[in-house]
Amino acid sequence: MKSEVTKFILAGILGTVVMTGIMLVAPNMGMPKMAPWKLLAGAMNVPIAVGWILHFIMGILFALFYGYVFAPKVAISNLFFKGIAFGFVALILAQIGMKVMGLLFEMPPMDGSMPMRLLAMLIGHVVFGVVTVKVIGK
Template identity: 80%
Template structure:
């Protein structure tokens, strides 16, 4: 189990990098801007670099949750489907986290219509889930 830690951390970083690239190019394809690093920094009143660090730390924490909680308890054998399922779980947990954070802190307004934001969030988290799971390989 200890030997899995570096692979899980790497998977979280890679999943977050790919998801972030999609977030950065999404506005150029007609999708709303999705920049959780700005949202986190703005809500907490910290520099943007802290928002970036928090964004990547959450990706790593989600990958650890996948490796130690999700993967051992989900019987899906196809890694693509397992990644999609994990991406949906990550999306739901992220939305719960945002709602809780919004109850405690003043959140900056988000761009775009709600349906387009939901599509963008779904695409981002599905990509995160698949990249993370395929990197871990189980």
């Protein structure tokens, strides 16, 4: 049990690292700047370091959700396709979370047009999903 939780946590961290790397280089490829750590810190009026911590906590929580809820219930045997499906679910859940945060906090403005932001968010979450699923291996 303990090694399973550790694996899920490490998968969430690694998935978040890879997703964050893509976010950092995406503006060089014409995508809008995406910095959820800044968005979280700005909305909650906390230091940027807290935004970074929250960003990684969310990645860990998503990985735990995958390991305990998504993986046992979704019968996709190919891990790559299961990761893509999980990435879509993570995107939808993240957007719901952002809407809820928008009700609780004043959200800072986001860069770029809505279609480009959606494309960038989709790419980021699918990459997160694939990396997380490949590390967990279910």
